[in-house]
Amino acid sequence: MIIKWIVKILKAINSNKMPNEIAAGIAMGFLLAMMPVKNLFWITIFIITLFLKINLSMQLVSIAVLKTFIFILDPIINRIGLFLLNIKFLEPVFNFLYNMPLMPFTNYNNSIVMGSFLFGVILWYPVYRLSIAGVIKYRLNVRDKIIKSKIYKTITKLPIIKQIITLGHKLQKNYSKIK
Amino acid sequence: MKNKIPKIFNKNYTKEDLERDLLKYLDSSNNLKFLKDIFIKDGEYLKLKKDLTKNDIKKLKNLAKTIKSNKSNIRKNRLIVVGIFIVIILLFNFFFKNKLVETAIEKSLELSFKAKANVKNVKLKLLQGNLSFDSLEVANKEKPMYNLFELGYTDIDINTSQLLRKKIIIDKFITKQLKWDTKRKYSGKLIKTKSETKKSAAKKIEKNIKQDINKILEEQMNQLQSPQKIEEINEKIKDINQKWSENIETTKEDIQSIKKSYNSLSNTNFDKIEDKTKIKDTIENIKTLQSSLKNVKSNINTMNSDFNSDLKYINNSRKMIDDIYKNDINFVKQKLNLPSTSKNIFKNILNSYLKRKLGKFYKYVEMGKGAVNKKKKPDKETKKVASKNRNGYFVPFKTVNYPKFLLKLFDFSLEKDSSSKELSLNIKDLTPNHKLIGKPSKLEFYQKERNNTIQVKGSYDTRENIEDKINLIVNTRNYPFSITEMDNNEYISGIKGQYNIKLSYSEKKEKKKGSLSIGLKNLLVESKSDDKIAAILKQILENTTLVNINAEFNIEDSEIANLKVNSNIDNQIKNSLGKYMSSQLGEYEKMIKEKMDGRLKDRLNLNSDLLSKNQNLLDNFQDNKKMLNNYDNMIGELKKKATKKMGSSIFDKVLDIFK
Numbered sequence: 048m049i050i051k052w053i054v055k056i057l058k059a060i061n062s063n064k065m066p067n068e069i070a071a072g073i074a075m076g077f078l079l080a081m082m083p084v085k086n087l088f089w090i091t092i093f094i095i096t097l098f099l100k101i102n103l104s105m106q107l108v109s110i111a112v113l114k115t116f117i118f119i120l121d122p123i124i125n126r127i128g129l130f131l132l133n134i135k136f137l138e139p140v141f142n143f144l145y146n147m148p149l150m151p152f153t154n155y156n157n158s159i160v161m162g163s164f165l166f167g168v169i170l171w172y173p174v175y176r177l178s179i180a181g182v183i184k185y186r187l188n189v190r191d192k193i194i195k196s197k198i199y200k201t202i203t204k205l206p207i208i209k210q211i212i213t214l215g216h217k218l219q220k221n222y223s224k225i226k
Numbered sequence: 227m228k229n230k231i232p233k234i235f236n237k238n239y240t241k242e243d244l245e246r247d248l249l250k251y252l253d254s255s256n257n258l259k260f261l262k263d264i265f266i267k268d269g270e271y272l273k274l275k276k277d278l279t280k281n282d283i284k285k286l287k288n289l290a291k292t293i294k295s296n297k298s299n300i301r302k303n304r305l306i307v308v309g310i311f312i313v314i315i316l317l318f319n320f321f322f323k324n325k326l327v328e329t330a331i332e333k334s335l336e337l338s339f340k341a342k343a344n345v346k347n348v349k350l351k352l353l354q355g356n357l358s359f360d361s362l363e364v365a366n367k368e369k370p371m372y373n374l375f376e377l378g379y380t381d382i383d384i385n386t387s388q389l390l391r392k393k394i395i396i397d398k399f400i401t402k403q404l405k406w407d408t409k410r411k412y413s414g415k416l417i418k419t420k421s422e423t424k425k426s427a428a429k430k431i432e433k434n435i436k437q438d439i440n441k442i443l444e445e446q447m448n449q450l451q452s453p454q455k456i457e458e459i460n461e462k463i464k465d466i467n468q469k470w471s472e473n474i475e476t477t478k479e480d481i482q483s484i485k486k487s488y489n490s491l492s493n494t495n496f497d498k499i500e501d502k503t504k505i506k507d508t509i510e511n512i513k514t515l516q517s518s519l520k521n522v523k524s525n526i527n528t529m530n531s532d533f534n535s536d537l538k539y540i541n542n543s544r545k546m547i548d549d550i551y552k553n554d555i556n557f558v559k560q561k562l563n564l565p566s567t568s569k570n571i572f573k574n575i576l577n578s579y580l581k582r583k584l585g586k587f588y589k590y591v592e593m594g595k596g597a598v599n600k601k602k603k604p605d606k607e608t609k610k611v612a613s614k615n616r617n618g619y620f621v622p623f624k625t626v627n628y629p630k631f632l633l634k635l636f637d638f639s640l641e642k643d644s645s646s647k648e649l650s651l652n653i654k655d656l657t658p659n660h661k662l663i664g665k666p667s668k669l670e671f672y673q674k675e676r677n678n679t680i681q682v683k684g685s686y687d688t689r690e691n692i693e694d695k696i697n698l699i700v701n702t703r704n705y706p707f708s709i710t711e712m713d714n715n716e717y718i719s720g721i722k723g724q725y726n727i728k729l730s731y732s733e734k735k736e737k738k739k740g741s742l743s744i745g746l747k748n749l750l751v752e753s754k755s756d757d758k759i760a761a762i763l764k765q766i767l768e769n770t771t772l773v774n775i776n777a778e779f780n781i782e783d784s785e786i787a788n789l790k791v792n793s794n795i796d797n798q799i800k801n802s803l804g805k806y807m808s809s810q811l812g813e814y815e816k817m818i819k820e821k822m823d824g825r826l827k828d829r830l831n832l833n834s835d836l837l838s839k840n841q842n843l844l845d846n847f848q849d850n851k852k853m854l855n856n857y858d859n860m861i862g863e864l865k866k867k868a869t870k871k872m873g874s875s876i877f878d879k880v881l882d883i884f885k
Contacts, residue, residue: 065251065296083618098308100299125618132621145623148387159618187255 056104066186070178072102076109077174078167080117081124086154088164120166121159128162230283231274232290235264238271251296257289324348327357338593339374341365342414355386365414366407373410378403385628393628399636404649442558443821452547452554452822456829459543463836466536470843473529477850480522484857487515491864496871505872512865519861523854526847533847540840547833551822558818559811572763572799575715576791580742580777585786591696591731592784595686629659648674660689677704696733702726717760721767723749738781746773762802770795 075096082089096106132141144150154160193199202208239247244265252258264282265272278286328348335343347360358381366374379402385395447453491511499505636653652670655663666687673680684698703726710720724747731740751767753760767773775793779786823830 068296098301098304100296100301121618128618129621138623141621142623142625145625146387148390151391154620156621156623157618158621162618 056102056108066179066182067175068100069102069105069182070175071099072105073109073178074171074175075101076106077113078164078171079106080110080113081120081163081167083154083157083159083163086157086160087149087152088155088160091153124162124166125158126162127165128158128160131161131165132156132158230287231278232287234290234293235274235286238268238273239265240271244272248293251293252289257292260285261289319352323352324350328359331359331362335362335364336416339364339367341367341370341374341416353386355384355389357382357384363408363410365410367415369407370413370415371410373405373408373414376403376405376408377401378405388628391628392630394631395628396633397635399633399638399653401636401638404638404651440821443818443825446558447825449557450554452550453826453829455550456547456826456833459547460829460832460836463540463543463833463840466540467836467839467843470533470536470840470847474843474846474850477522477526477529477847477854480518480525481850481853481857484515484519484522484854487511487518488857488861488864491515492860494868496867499871502872505868509865509868509872512861512868516858516861516865519854519858523858526851526854529847530851533844537840537844540837544833544837547830551826555815555818555822558822559814572766572793573791573796575712575718576775576777576793577789578715579709579712580779580791581786581789584740584742584777584779584789587729587731588781588784588786591698595696627662629657629662631659632657632663648672656686658688660687660692666692666694678706679703680705693734694732695735696731698729698731700727700729716754717757717763718751719754720752721746721749722752723747733781740779740781742775742777742779744775744777746775747771749773758806759803762806763799766795766798766802770798 075092079089079093079096082092096103131137141156144155155164203212234248248261249258252261264275264278264286266275275282325348327350328345331345331348332343335345342365343363345359345362349358350356358379359377360379362377362380363373364375366372381398381400382396383398385393385397388395443450491508494508496505496508499508633653633656636651636656638652639650650670650672652668654668655665656667656669657663660666666685666689669682669684669686671680671682679702681701682699684696685694686696687694704724705726706723707725708720708722712718712720726745728743729740730742732738746767749767749770751764753764773793773795775791777789777791779789781787
């Protein structure tokens with residue numbers, strides 16, 4: 048499964064896939080990794096991403112990778128969340144939301160959920176832009192150099208990598224057949 | 227060849243259009259270069275080159291796919307799948323949802339009331355939290371051809387936001403055409419229950435009264451004490467008579483011998499006797515006679531005391547026979563099971579009937595409580611203080627904390643129609659958790675039809691610190707009634723008339739009690755038989771203008787306990803039935819006596835004979851005693867004469883004394 052994801056990511060980066068798709072995957076992955084999972088907010092955002100042209104593999108890998116160390120930011124996120132939830136003039140809004148049918152299931156009144164959502168939304172665009180730039184830069188400057196490099200050629204000759212490449216080709220064929 | 231080129235490349239593009247429509251969606255520099263090279267300038271527009279190779283066309287096809295896929299930001303395929311799914315849900319919503327809800331309502335009602343339930347045309351609007359149906363009927367478990375209740379059009383509004391928090395908050399419940407005890411087209415029975423036909427005590431009584439007394443006597447003869455006792459007493463009297471006839475005979479013989487001796491001595495002429503020795507001998511003989519008479523007398527005295535004690539026993543024995551005889555008659559009477567408690571007959575009928583009905587009423591109260599408290603789980607209190615979570619703090623906001631179930635208002639009223647019927651039902655704050663809402667549930671029901679009124683008022687509270695848990699008052703006036711299920715007695719099969727009821731029931735912290743006051747008027751009683759008791763009951767009930775029945779009861783271990791029933795006709799029934807029963811008892815007693823006498827005749831006759839014999843013996847004994855006394859006097863006289871003849875010689879006297 049993980050190998051499949053890696054292949055897909057490598058294929059996406061190296062193919063004609065739009066860099067904004069990959070970048071959106073990374074940015075959404077970042078947002079979802081920031082937020083705690085067990086709430087309606089997270090589930091809703093995740094479901095929305097399924098219908099958008101976002102690189103899902105990149106999004107899932109981003110979530111998996113960022114989740115492992117995103118907790119480092121928890122103290123800051125917690126403070127931001129608490130600050131936001133305790134803003135006096137926003138209290139009527141929060142009260143209104145609290146008494147709405149589905150809103151309590153979003154856990155929006157949780158400091159981490161609120162903080163991480165806010166943090167994630169604010170950082171989403173910078174992450175997106177940076178990711179686009181990164182992908183373009185990679186494709187322009189790095190990809191061809193890597194392909195031409197001796198290390199790449201040696202590595203691709205390794206049995207495991209060969210298998211990965213074969214798998215990549217198979218996937219591509221299946222994909223085009225389905226299409 | 228040209229036909230195989232994707233359409234998007236067959237158009238004429240300006241430089242800007244090419245950039246906007248095609249190049250923008252490509253990223254690879256090779257691809258961009260290829261596409262820029264393949265389009266050549268033709269006047270104002272850019273067009274595809276004409277000499278395209280197979281490889282070029284193949285590459286164009288791939289690029290067309292890439293551009294197409296990169297153009298849209300939404301994954302249409304997935305959206306279509308979800309769209310189909312939503313359409314399926316909507317179809318289910320339109321065609322099956324209501325049917326499903328209908329079945330669910332019917333099944334749950336059938337489970338609660340153990341009888342058939344039907345709901346028609348259920349409409350459920352999930353998002354609005356609205357449920358409505360055209361009619362609902364729940365059959366009566368006891369009378370399957372009748373409905374326990376029936377509802378017309380009903381509309382319920384539920385707070386969906388609270389429903390998502392697993393709390394049932396009913397904001398509004400409107401229902402029309404509530405009917406009770408309406409006829410059903412088909413039976414509403416779910417499970418067949420075995421009806422136990424218990425023989426009532428009264429039936430047993432009547433059956434036993436009608437039993438042949440002879441048969442009972444025959445069966446119980448071994449249990450009767452009187453025949454054996456009479457025989458015992460007769461035997462003893464026989465022995466006594468035997469003993470005393472012998473004793474009297476012996477005494478008679480002794481008296482005869484004394485008589486003989488006295489006669490021989492009394493013939494002595496003392497005037498002619500001069501010989502002192504002869505006189506002396508005569509005196510000696512008299513003395514001997516005197517001493518033997520003394521012995522007989524002392525024997526007879528001893529006998530007398532024995533005889534008296536035996537006489538005492540004989541006299542007592544008659545009394546003993548009478549007592550045992552009476553006991554035996556009572557014993558037989560008991561076996562006849564004569565209705566000595568018949569004075570409470572109406573009370574018993576009422577007691578049993580009310581116990582059944584009140585038991586049913588209590589079951590409904592419990593059922594109601596059970597329905598409200600079903601699966602009661604403690605409601606979570608509002609979090610006043612932010613609590614630490616694994617991933618942060620939950621900040622609480624103001625919200626109304628509802629219990630798991632709350633029916634804020636149920637208001638139902640029926641407008642006056644041509645039959646001048648008024649009906650209203652009002653329920654407020656119905657919930658299993660009154661602690662959260664801080665007030666009790668209240669119920670008010672009122673119905674008036676012509677002169678008939680029914681009014682129910684009640685409250686229910688589950689708060690622990692509140693003393694009054696349940697208060698219920700039911701008032702009905704001028705309602706016609708017809709009871710045809712009075713199988714708990716042998717006298718009345720049915721009663722028709724009008725009734726007023728005031729039922730009050732309360733559950734305090736530790737006590738459940740209630741009282742019932744029933745006023746019955748215009749009664750028509752249907753007797754079960756031509757029985758005299760039934761006739762008396764019928765007469766009294768029908769002739770009393772207002773029969774007042776008061777009952778008090780407690781609930782212990784979910785059962786009606788200490789049911790005390792009394793009515794204003796109790797004394798009347800008591801007197802009439804008492805009179806009748808005492809005459810009946812007299813008759814029965816007479817019959818028993820006759821039969822017993824027939825059976826004990828020989829023994830009793832023997833006893834009478836023995837007693838008369840005994841009386842004869844007593845007379846004989848008294849005669850003997852009398853005779854002895856006479857002889858004693860006569861001998862004394864004789865002795866005096868002899869002594870006188872002997873003279874008054876001192877010498878002789880001294881000699882006599884000396885001797």
